[in-house]
Amino acid sequence: MLRVRIDLHRCIGAASCMFIAPTAFDWRKGxxxxxxxxxxxxxxxxxxxxxxxxxxxxxxxxxxxxxxGPWAADRTxx
Numbered sequence: 873m874l875r876v877r878i879d880l881h882r883c884i885g886a887a888s889c890m891f892i893a894p895t896a897f898d899w900r901k902g903x904x905x906x907x908x909x910x911x912x913x914x915x916x917x918x919x920x921x922x923x924x925x926x927x928x929x930x931x932x933x934x935x936x937x938x939x940x941g942p943w944a945a946d947r948t949x950x
Contacts, residue, residue, distance in 0.1 A: 875935040876912045876920055882931035883907055889923040889932055896920060907931075 876896070885905030889897040895914035900906040912920055924932035 873937045874917045875937050876909050879931045882929040888926040892923040893919050
């Protein structure tokens with residue numbers, strides 16, 4: 873599973889991520905010229921990787937995570 877986030881200090885609003893994966897990224901509300909992750913599940917992981925590589929300031933951070941499965945949501949069960 874791939875976790876995606878944007879380093880707002882690095883983002884310059886080049887919008888290459890939005891061009892490559894328009895359903896995964898959009899303009900951040902309230903911050904002019906900054907991108908935000910809106911729904912990364914709408915595109916394939918390869919497209920997210922392409923968007924990250926296309927970012928001129930490397931503001932898109934991808935992190936590999938393990939899918940904890942549905943049972944991880946309820947940690948109160950013994």
